[in-house]
Amino acid sequence: MNASPPPIPPPAALEVDDLTVVYGGSVLALDGVSLRVPDGAVVALLGANGAGKSTLLRAISGTLSLHGGSVRRGTVAFDGVPSTGRSAADVVAAGIVHVPEGRRVFTALSVEENLRAGQLGPGRHGRGAYRESLEQVHSLFPVLAERRRQAAGLLSGGEQQMLALGRALMSRPRMLLLDEPSLGLAPQMVEQIAGIVRRIHEQGVGVLLVEQNAALALQLADEAYVLEVGRVGLSGTSEELSRSDEVRRLYLGERRDQDSDGRGSRDSDGEGGGGPEAAAGLVTAGPRTLSRWVG
Numbered sequence: 439m440n441a442s443p444p445p446i447p448p449p450a451a452l453e454v455d456d457l458t459v460v461y462g463g464s465v466l467a468l469d470g471v472s473l474r475v476p477d478g479a480v481v482a483l484l485g486a487n488g489a490g491k492s493t494l495l496r497a498i499s500g501t502l503s504l505h506g507g508s509v510r511r512g513t514v515a516f517d518g519v520p521s522t523g524r525s526a527a528d529v530v531a532a533g534i535v536h537v538p539e540g541r542r543v544f545t546a547l548s549v550e551e552n553l554r555a556g557q558l559g560p561g562r563h564g565r566g567a568y569r570e571s572l573e574q575v576h577s578l579f580p581v582l583a584e585r586r587r588q589a590a591g592l593l594s595g596g597e598q599q600m601l602a603l604g605r606a607l608m609s610r611p612r613m614l615l616l617d618e619p620s621l622g623l624a625p626q627m628v629e630q631i632a633g634i635v636r637r638i639h640e641q642g643v644g645v646l647l648v649e650q651n652a653a654l655a656l657q658l659a660d661e662a663y664v665l666e667v668g669r670v671g672l673s674g675t676s677e678e679l680s681r682s683d684e685v686r687r688l689y690l691g692e693r694r695d696q697d698s699d700g701r702g703s704r705d706s707d708g709e710g711g712g713g714p715e716a717a718a719g720l721v722t723a724g725p726r727t728l729s730r731w732v733g
């Protein structure tokens with residue numbers, strides 16, 4: 439998408455090459471996907487329902503087999519070392535931590551027990567490191583310090599998402615794989631989660647972000663990929679993708695009947711037109727409503 443000669447790419451912490459994944463031996467979910475996440479970068483992954491976003495995160499984190507999936511072709515490499523076939527624990531030890539869809543916390547355990555569980559993964563940090571990680575997580579999420587002894591199941595949805603993020607940070611990852619962290623949260627909580635992703639980024643942690651709020655994802659990310667039925671349809675810098683007609687139409691909720699305040703429509707069907715003026719408003723202001731193409 440870029441006319442000028444490409445700059446020499448920085449070494450990618452995570453490289454996915456020609457990845458092809460099937461479920462149950464026959465359902466093709468990813469078909470030759472290649473993607474890179476440079477060290478410390480935020481990369482967004484957009485796409486309609488069923489495009490294969492969660493599958494890609496599972497393939498990277500070594501959790502595909504838990505879902506009946508397997509890699510048929512291609513590689514995933516971290517720092518140039520192929521990780522295909524590694525166990526989920528080995529991937530965590532290598533510094534990649536996956537926060538799956540649906541903020542899975544241990545509801546019967548206390549907030550602090552959940553955080554301690556996150557620290558167990560690599561098993562390479564001592565007590566001092568545990569305290570330090572806990573303090574860092576508490577400074578990012580003060581509510582988790584206030585509620586430390588409470589059962590995690592009593593937290594609100596947004597607080598549980600914070601706990602899931604905090605737990606992932608306890609193992610001091612170099613890269614987080616975040617699957618729809620804002621799904622189902624009220625706008626104010628979405629803003630808070632976005633702020634957290636920014637702070638995580640500032641601390642030098644890379645993020646591969648699957649996000650149903652495409653405008654938000656493009657604001658947070660340096661680069662983005664659009665998955666279309668198991669293949670990469672578009673990729674580029676977030677700025678380039680924000681200008682792409684296709685992304686505007688399908689993922690930023692641009693429609694002919696766009697509201698005057700520039701908000702996208704929840705039920706955007708991908709048929710809308712809409713002028714550049716409306717799109718300009720969308721990209722800079724960012725719609726608050728969910729605006730994913732549900733194709």
Ligand SMILES: Nc1ncnc2c1ncn2[C@@H]1O[C@H](COP(=O)(O)OP(=O)(O)OP(=O)(O)O)[C@@H](O)[C@H]1O
Pocket residue numbers: 461462465466467485486487488489490491492493494505506507
């Ligand atoms: N455990 C599974 N067994 C069989 N097929 C699956 C399984 N999980 C996903 N699939 C299929 O693989 C394809 C990709 O699904 P995936 O969940 O990765 O999409 P997604 O982009 O994350 O969608 P969404 O936006 O709805 O979360 C879909 O066709 C889906 O039906």
Ligand SMILES: [Mg+2]
Pocket residue numbers: 491492493539617
């Ligand atoms: Mg998904």
